[in-house]
Amino acid sequence: MMEQRTMVGILVGGGPAPGINSVISAATIRSILGGSDVLGIIDGFKWLMDGGTGQVRPLSIEEVSRIHFRGGSYLGTSRANPTRSAESLDNVLFALSSLGITRVMTIGGDDTAFSAMQLEERASGRLQVVHVPKTIDNDLDLPYGIPTFGFQTARHVGAEIVKNLMVDARTTTHWYLVVTMGRKAGHLALGVGKAAGATLTIIPEEFRERPVKLQRVVDLLIGAIIKRLEHGRADGVAVLAEGLVEILDPGDLGGLEHVERDEHGHLRMNEVDVGEVLRRELTKQLHQLGLSLSLVAKNVGYELRCADPIPYDIEYTRDLGYCAAQYLLDGGTSAMVSIQNGRFTPIPFKQMADVSTGRTKVRMVDVESESYKIARQYMIRLTEDDMKNPDALSRYAALASLSVEAFRERFSIVL
Numbered sequence: 313m314m315e316q317r318t319m320v321g322i323l324v325g326g327g328p329a330p331g332i333n334s335v336i337s338a339a340t341i342r343s344i345l346g347g348s349d350v351l352g353i354i355d356g357f358k359w360l361m362d363g364g365t366g367q368v369r370p371l372s373i374e375e376v377s378r379i380h381f382r383g384g385s386y387l388g389t390s391r392a393n394p395t396r397s398a399e400s401l402d403n404v405l406f407a408l409s410s411l412g413i414t415r416v417m418t419i420g421g422d423d424t425a426f427s428a429m430q431l432e433e434r435a436s437g438r439l440q441v442v443h444v445p446k447t448i449d450n451d452l453d454l455p456y457g458i459p460t461f462g463f464q465t466a467r468h469v470g471a472e473i474v475k476n477l478m479v480d481a482r483t484t485t486h487w488y489l490v491v492t493m494g495r496k497a498g499h500l501a502l503g504v505g506k507a508a509g510a511t512l513t514i515i516p517e518e519f520r521e522r523p524v525k526l527q528r529v530v531d532l533l534i535g536a537i538i539k540r541l542e543h544g545r546a547d548g549v550a551v552l553a554e555g556l557v558e559i560l561d562p563g564d565l566g567g568l569e570h571v572e573r574d575e576h577g578h579l580r581m582n583e584v585d586v587g588e589v590l591r592r593e594l595t596k597q598l599h600q601l602g603l604s605l606s607l608v609a610k611n612v613g614y615e616l617r618c619a620d621p622i623p624y625d626i627e628y629t630r631d632l633g634y635c636a637a638q639y640l641l642d643g644g645t646s647a648m649v650s651i652q653n654g655r656f657t658p659i660p661f662k663q664m665a666d667v668s669t670g671r672t673k674v675r676m677v678d679v680e681s682e683s684y685k686i687a688r689q690y691m692i693r694l695t696e697d698d699m700k701n702p703d704a705l706s707r708y709a710a711l712a713s714l715s716v717e718a719f720r721e722r723f724s725i726v727l
Contacts, residue, residue, distance in 0.1 A: 320640060321413035322371070323353035323360075324389040325424030327493075329446045329462025330621035331629035334380035335419050336387065338633030339444075340371045346641040351411060356420075357427060358392040363403040365410050380626055383618040393423065395430045405435055415440040415640040421447035421460070422672040425648060429661040429672070432646045440645040442636045443661075448617050450499035453664055453673035454650055456681075461632060463500065465625045466493075466616040470504035473612055474549060478508065481547040486606045487537065488549045489594075491587040493613040497676045498553035502687060504612075505551035512536050512691040513551040516559045517677040526564035529556065530593050532726040535694035537598070537605065538708050546605060548692065554613070557584045565589060587611060602713045631656075696727055 320343045324332055340350045353360065354367040369387075379386050394400040408416065416439060418428040425443050432441035445452040448466035450459050470492060477488045490510070492501045498515020505513030514532060533550060540548050557565070565584065587609030595607055621629065628651070635656040636649045647658035666673045677684060698704050699720060709719035 318348045318414055319412045320348045320350045320415045320417060320637070321353050321368075321408060321411065322350060322387065322417045322419070323356050324385045324387050324446075325356040325418060325420035325427065326389060326391060326447065327421070328383070328385055328389060328617045329448050329460075330383050330465035330617070330619050331461040331625040332385045332389075332419060332446060333376075333382050334621060334626050334629035335444050335446070335461070335633035335636070336371070336385075337376040337378075337380045338630040339417055339637040340376045340633075341373050342634045342637035343641070344373055346637065348415065348637075348641065351413060352387045355388045356390040356392055356424070357394045357400075357404060358390040360404040360407040361392055361394050361400045363407050363410075365407050368411060380630065381620060383620045389420075391423070393427065395427050398434075401431060401434045404431060405439070408439065414438075415442075417442050417444065417636050417640065419444045419446050421445070421449065422452055422674055425452065425661075425664060425672045429646075429664065432661065440640050440643070442639050442644065442658075443648045444632050444636050445648055445650070448500055449494050449497055450503070451494070451497040451675050452648075453675050454659075455652060456678070458650060458652060459628075461625055461629045462617070462621070463503070464628075465619055465622045466500060467503040467507060468622050469616045469619045470500065470612055471507040473615065474504055474508035474510055474551060477610065478510065478549050481549055482545075484606075485546050486608050487547060489533075489587045489591055489607065489609045490549060490551045491554050491585075491609070491611045491613075492551060493616065494553040494555045496555050496558060496674050498555060499675075499677055500616075501551050501553035502677055502684070506687045506690070508549075508551075509690065510551045511540060511548035512693050513553075513687065514556065515553045515677055516555045517679050519559060522559050523561040524556075524559050525561050526589070526593065528725060529560070530590065530597060531723055532693070533590065533594055534597060534601070534712075535723045535726050536692050537594075537603070538711050539694055539698070540692050541603070541711055542704070542707050543692075552587065552590070554586060554611075557586050560586070585609070585611070603711070694723055694726060699724060699727065 350371040352369045352371045359367040428443040445460045447460045448462045450463040452460050494500045591607045591609040646661045650657045709716045
């Protein structure tokens with residue numbers, strides 16, 4: 313008697329990231345060759361949460377064999393959150409059971425990882441679940457130096473955009489305030505700024521005390537602008553992580569009560585234009601100091617996340633997709649896939665949970681690392697050495713139409 317084939321369900325949650333289709337392709341091929349059928353689940357958990365079983369498509373080797381070159385998601389994606397209620401999780405389990413799915417592969421960031429963890433726990437052994445870490449934010453809790461897939465492509469595309477803006481800034485004598493994606497962590501902003509050689513990059517992790525007053529960020533930028541002017545340049549590009557919105561004093565942003573939140577309770581960052589807020593405030597305060605510069609706010613995010621993956625991410629995601637499928641074929645469950653030192657290393661879900669929040673851990677930029685310290689060395693920012701140099705200090709103060717004492721008092725806080 314022929315053994316019944318198992319069914320793997322693959323779904324994508326959260327925002328897009330380059331390499332999703334490569335995971336889907338590699339996982340589908342390995343699963344089918346290993347004796348499992350594969351169903352692609354459309355739009356993440358969205359339809360499953362209502363018990364829906366109609367939004368699926370059978371996947372074949374022929375169908376997926378060349379999708380790994382393409383950006384976007386072959387199966388769509390959504391931020392639908394099944395952990396908001398036990399009923400939603402039960403609906404998902406019911407729908408998966410109705411479809412004959414006993415193995416689930418989720419592709420996503422920290423929110424999707426948390427959904428996968430909760431789903432596996434709720435299933436009580438009835439379901440194998442494996443998670444593939446995806447986010448251009450690079451903030452899932454992987455070992456230091458191991459990126460989430462999509463990050464390298466997003467950094468590559470972002471650096472090209474910033475490089476072009478740097479040429480435009482110098483040509484037209486502009487300052488650009490470039491805001492990159494990164495809901496909590498500054499990995500993408502730092503990676504783009506460092507690779508492109510931007511004038512400076514500002515990330516949430518550099519501020520120890522929270523909330524941060526908007527004036528502090530404004531003065532940090534004004535200090536960089538003045539230092540750049542003293543070097544004979546009235547142009548520059550500052551890269552800012554959008555996660556600054558999360559740590560800035562809400563009162564300085566006019567309050568955030570009106571800002572819509574997504575299914576996971578996070579602020580919808582595109583509704584808070586931090587670049588424009590800073591541009592207006594900078595323009596006003598520079599004018600008060602007798603400085604007239606042309607400032608342009610530019611958001612860079614959607615241009616990055618659906619880009620075709622660079623070869624690094626294609627190769628990386630084919631490895632991740634293969635390992636995730638093989639893990640399920642071998643009977644594994646309740647883990648996130650990682651490649652460490654060239655070896656497949658499953659990270660158990662229980663190790664991913666933050667004991668203080670109960671949610672998945674978020675990896676922040678290590679501001680004590682050599683990598684970050686080197687990035688700071690190449691930025692144009694006011695430093696302690698500047699404040700200790702009487703000649704430099706007097707020149708900066710003169711540019712700002714301030715006394716040396718007033719300049720030192722105002723800008724010492726930004727060091």
